[in-house]
Amino acid sequence: QDKVAVVGAGVIGLSTAVCIAESIPSCAVTVLAEHFTPDTTSDVAAGILLPHPFPETPLHKQRCWFKDTFDHLLSICNSTDAAEAGVFLLSGWQVFQETPSTKDPYWSTVVLGFHMMTDAELQRFPKYKFGQSFTTIKCECSKYLLWLEKRLKNAGGQLHTEKITGFEQLTSSYDIIVNCSGLGSRDLADDQSLYPVRGQILRVHAPWLKHFIRDGNGHTYIFPGIHSVTLGGTRQKHNWEMSVDEADSSGIFERCCELEPSLKKSQVCSKLVGLRPTRNSLRLEREFFVHGNRQVPIIHNYGHGGGGISIHWGTALEATQLVKESINWRNPTSKL
Amino acid sequence: MRVAVIGAGVIGLSSALCIHDRYHSKVTPLSIDVYTDRFTPLTTSDGAAGLWQPYLHDNGNMQETKWNKETFDYLLSLINSPDSIQMGIFTQSGYSLFTEPMPEPSWKDIVLGFRHLTPQEMKICGWFNTTLMIEGKSYLPWLMDRSVCTVSSPSFLPSCTKHGVDVILNCTGVRAGELQPDPLLTPGQGQILRVDAPWLKHFITTHNPKSGKYCSAYIIPGSRSVTVGGIFQAGNWSEANNSEDHRQIWEEGCRLAPSLKNARIMDDWTGLRPVRSSVRLDSETLQLGNKQCEVIHNYGHGGCGLTMHWGCALEAANLFGKILKKKRPSHFW
Numbered sequence: 001q002d003k004v005a006v007v008g009a010g011v012i013g014l015s016t017a018v019c020i021a022e023s024i025p026s027c028a029v030t031v032l033a034e035h036f037t038p039d040t041t042s043d044v045a046a047g048i049l050l051p052h053p054f055p056e057t058p059l060h061k062q063r064c065w066f067k068d069t070f071d072h073l074l075s076i077c078n079s080t081d082a083a084e085a086g087v088f089l090l091s092g093w094q095v096f097q098e099t100p101s102t103k104d105p106y107w108s109t110v111v112l113g114f115h116m117m118t119d120a121e122l123q124r125f126p127k128y129k130f131g132q133s134f135t136t137i138k139c140e141c142s143k144y145l146l147w148l149e150k151r152l153k154n155a156g157g158q159l160h161t162e163k164i165t166g167f168e169q170l171t172s173s174y175d176i177i178v179n180c181s182g183l184g185s186r187d188l189a190d191d192q193s194l195y196p197v198r199g200q201i202l203r204v205h206a207p208w209l210k211h212f213i214r215d216g217n218g219h220t221y222i223f224p225g226i227h228s229v230t231l232g233g234t235r236q237k238h239n240w241e242m243s244v245d246e247a248d249s250s251g252i253f254e255r256c257c258e259l260e261p262s263l264k265k266s267q268v269c270s271k272l273v274g275l276r277p278t279r280n281s282l283r284l285e286r287e288f289f290v291h292g293n294r295q296v297p298i299i300h301n302y303g304h305g306g307g308g309i310s311i312h313w314g315t316a317l318e319a320t321q322l323v324k325e326s327i328n329w330r331n332p333t334s335k336l
Numbered sequence: 337m338r339v340a341v342i343g344a345g346v347i348g349l350s351s352a353l354c355i356h357d358r359y360h361s362k363v364t365p366l367s368i369d370v371y372t373d374r375f376t377p378l379t380t381s382d383g384a385a386g387l388w389q390p391y392l393h394d395n396g397n398m399q400e401t402k403w404n405k406e407t408f409d410y411l412l413s414l415i416n417s418p419d420s421i422q423m424g425i426f427t428q429s430g431y432s433l434f435t436e437p438m439p440e441p442s443w444k445d446i447v448l449g450f451r452h453l454t455p456q457e458m459k460i461c462g463w464f465n466t467t468l469m470i471e472g473k474s475y476l477p478w479l480m481d482r483s484v485c486t487v488s489s490p491s492f493l494p495s496c497t498k499h500g501v502d503v504i505l506n507c508t509g510v511r512a513g514e515l516q517p518d519p520l521l522t523p524g525q526g527q528i529l530r531v532d533a534p535w536l537k538h539f540i541t542t543h544n545p546k547s548g549k550y551c552s553a554y555i556i557p558g559s560r561s562v563t564v565g566g567i568f569q570a571g572n573w574s575e576a577n578n579s580e581d582h583r584q585i586w587e588e589g590c591r592l593a594p595s596l597k598n599a600r601i602m603d604d605w606t607g608l609r610p611v612r613s614s615v616r617l618d619s620e621t622l623q624l625g626n627k628q629c630e631v632i633h634n635y636g637h638g639g640c641g642l643t644m645h646w647g648c649a650l651e652a653a654n655l656f657g658k659i660l661k662k663k664r665p666s667h668f669w
Contacts, residue, residue, distance in 0.1 A: 079594055079595070080595060080597040083535055083595050088536065089538060090537055091466075112456055112457050117449070121449050135457075207560065208559040211466075262416075262420050265418075
């Protein structure tokens with residue numbers, strides 16, 4: 001049996017662990033993390049499937065990861081597991097004050113029913129000139145991560161609460177390491193190109209809201225969830241502050257009420273902060289870590305920024321493929 | 337001038353409000369009293385899910401299409417107003433599914449973003465659009481608050497006229513036949529389940545031309561629960577829930593949306609749609625005893641009461657205006 005250690009229990013760590021455990025029966029998978037749901041960055045995210053741009057990752061890869069994730073979640077939406085997994089369809093509008101240069105982004109053929117908003121549809125958003133109307137998926141991590149943990153255990157995987165400060169902690173007990181530690185990779189993988197983009201959100205009670213509304217500039221968004229509506233947001237680069245900022249809260253609430261006036265009647269249930277683990281390109285590759293006389297492959301899968309949930313399954317599949325290749329490399333079929 | 341409105345569902349209350357708003361400054365005094373044995377939350381309007389969606393075919397009834405449109409436009413104009421949530425108005429998108437391609441409906445340009453489904457979306461034919469919800473349980477109390485009428489226990493035509501009522505607004509819905517026999521009016525009985533499934537954010541209505549209107553499963557999420565239905569029994573006066581209908585609704589609903597399977601069923605409710613070949617919206621002069629009384633009939637909206645109510649209220653107000661002209665031809669209205 002190949003012992004695989006997955007570092008990190010956010011959406012990336014758990015989905016990668018599940019993918020490995022379910023598709024490579026010879027692997028014994030253990031997830032090691034300091035934080036589990038509901039304390040991960042993924043738990044704060046609204047979980048709307050809408051890709052986040054990676055300036056230095058080829059577009060065809062980004063589209064592939066997004067499509068793999070969308071298709072995977074769509075089949076869950078239409079199954080009896082949907083409620084437990086926290087996955088459901090959500091329709092809505094992305095509106096722009098200035099007409100964007102790309103009216104037809106690469107993901108427009110992945111989401112459902114994508115089309116330009118009609119004049120009648122735009123009338124409800126007087127400050128906006130252009131809009132896109134489509135149906136996408138919301139994947140609520142407070143439920144999804146629990147469901148993934150269950151799936152992992154059913155596939156024989158294990159979960160341990162343990163903070164990993166160096167890969168050398170793992171080289172003697174594990175054959176392959178999969179690094180899904182998000183922002184933690186700044187220290188763990190000594191990657192200074194990784195930085196936080198601080199996001200604050202409000203969760204409000206507004207059960208009459210059935211559509212998402214997002215300002216194309218990414219700074220204001222309304223994402224209805226199962227039991228609350230997420231209002232956002234902020235995108236503060238290199239800001240490590242985890243406590244709630246009241247000026248950010250009022251700013252978010254005001255901007256969202258402008259987009260959707262009925263929100264003035266909503267009650268705020270909670271305020272949360274998450275640090276998006278941002279990088280110019282996603283790091284999804286194998287590296288060899290040498291410790292003593294051991295050479296252990298590490299598959300890195302981090303730097304998803306604000307697009308973790310949107311591409312998680314696609315990157316989990318690719319990481320799993322790298323794990324398979326590492327096993328083959330370690331145990332090549334004997335030529336004797 | 338004394339007006340008696342009979343019926344406190346969405347038709348009665350909105351007609352009363354419309355007439356009051358248009359004429360209270362022109363006719364003084366104008367007293368409007370609502371008489372009913374049932375008011376919110378126990379009316380047919382309260383039980384309805386509140387989806388704005390006319391029938392697929394208007395049968396060439398241009399008037400009803402006009403009333404539908406007037407209602408939609410009116411509700412849409414209120415969507416960003418401070419009262420919208422209290423009134424129970426909000427937008428919702430969703431799907432109308434068919435077993436075979438259907439001609440586009442008369443209301444395709446009334447709703448927002450109407451389009452055909454793409455092959456990725458459903459393996460059957462259908463449409464997608466954004467429409468409005470108008471929930472009776474919120475709307476009726478809002479109308480009652482705005483109402484300058486007093487709502488009281490039942491009163492019949494003879495005693496109305498004893499007190500010198502000038503105009504009667506007959507908004508009695510399915511039981512209009514008790515006041516004046518109407519062979520065209522019949523109950524369209526329907527049972528629904530209310531389910532706790534807050535992850536559902538779209539309405540889904542299915543239509544089977546062979547089984548008729550409302551005989552096919554539908555799922556309509558609301559602000560407090562999800563309505564699951566699909567029963568239409570013409571001529572059935574029973575308001576009791578029955579387990580056979582419950583089973584059918586649940587099985588078909590789960591087939592339509594598999595995620596429902598693990599949802600908690602909150603309760604059942606049965607209501608009688610006031611079905612008529614066309615809405616009765618007209619006026620007549622009735623001889624009651626030794627008095628003449630003007631009656632405006634506004635009933636028979638079937639499963640489209642909420643969808644059509646405001647257009648009908650405007651028309652009822654027009655008919656009221658004609659009555660005023662008749663009574664005081666020299667007056668400027």
